[in-house]
Amino acid sequence: MKKIYALCLFTFLAFSFNGCDSSKEKLDPEIEGYTKGIINDVIDVPEVSAIEYSTAGLPIYQSNPDAPVSIYVAYDGGDYRSSSQGNFILSGYNRNGSPDTFDEQEQADIVRSLEYMAHYFAMFDVNVTTIEEVRDASKAWSSIIVTEDHSGGRANKGAFGTYPWSKAYCGSSTLTSSDKSRRIAHEIGHTFSLEHSGIWNNGEFYKWEDWPQWSNGDRAYGTIMGGGGKGQRNGWSNDAYPKDSDGGKQNTMNIIRQKIRSVDSKSNGWRKDDFLDNEKFYLYDNKSGGGYRQGILGSPDDVDVFTFAWGGGKFKLSAGAVSVSAALLDVGVFNKDNQQVATEGESNLPAGDYTIEIRSNGDYGAIGTYQVAILTN
């Protein structure tokens, strides 16, 4: 029996408006109230394809089907082989006491976990999948088992390849804790040969907390190869790492990209661009005069451009990371003469054609999934 889990609400619910809260500002009385809205060139929201499930109830999932490399996450257990620990059969994810089937709650946990994983790896030319045949058809992969048998996680460093078993596992609590499946991404990072983010001393790792935000208690940001934040924004970092020849840094994104390029010379390791830089894209109709769109900054240089015809008046532009994405955005609104006339927040623009340009703010790892929206009331 197949069950269908509709994701229709996901794009709305998962959208977090980052860094654009101007609600405390007093409104200019002359422009109070939002007006006309986008005319003509918004498009209807396309149907979101539903996720299908195996007969056991496991989500059949792919985040980026055309990618040469896959990240295979086994929530149903499997064969774990480790050069140091030996070989084991590990159980999968199981909350309901029935290890061979997945009920609705377990399915929802797994789908959410997969979506987090898709955000963590959104900028790479990789496909997060639960389908073994898809894994085996890709050029190379990393595999991990999410298990009830152990807490924490473990990975054989550099286990990226074409092994028919997993060389990494992760305790299942990462699915239901504030960690938000970051630990799965962390162990996969090790299989791509990454070391820990933190403080090193005489070539030995000894401390996680090395990033400035943590010293004042702000754990909103956590590096994936570090000890984790609070799962609000998790990203790849350029870490101090004395064993590396590259200026004493571990350039985590480039190390992953090199692995991808090593099995596919046609890929540069970054995700293929979802909104090509020199093409026009329209926003989806939000049914109240404005529009929105979700996209991915798939490399540090990616620029996504959306166009709209404005009826004139006041609106609010919001743009920010979706879910656990580490994207930090630089957003500009330009008129027909290519002059910047607005940015995030409230604006009042005369009728005319405008474009929104979205790029990373330039911080390391500040790319990935985002959503942009024009709100007219």
Ligand SMILES: [Zn+2]
């Ligand atoms: Zn680790």
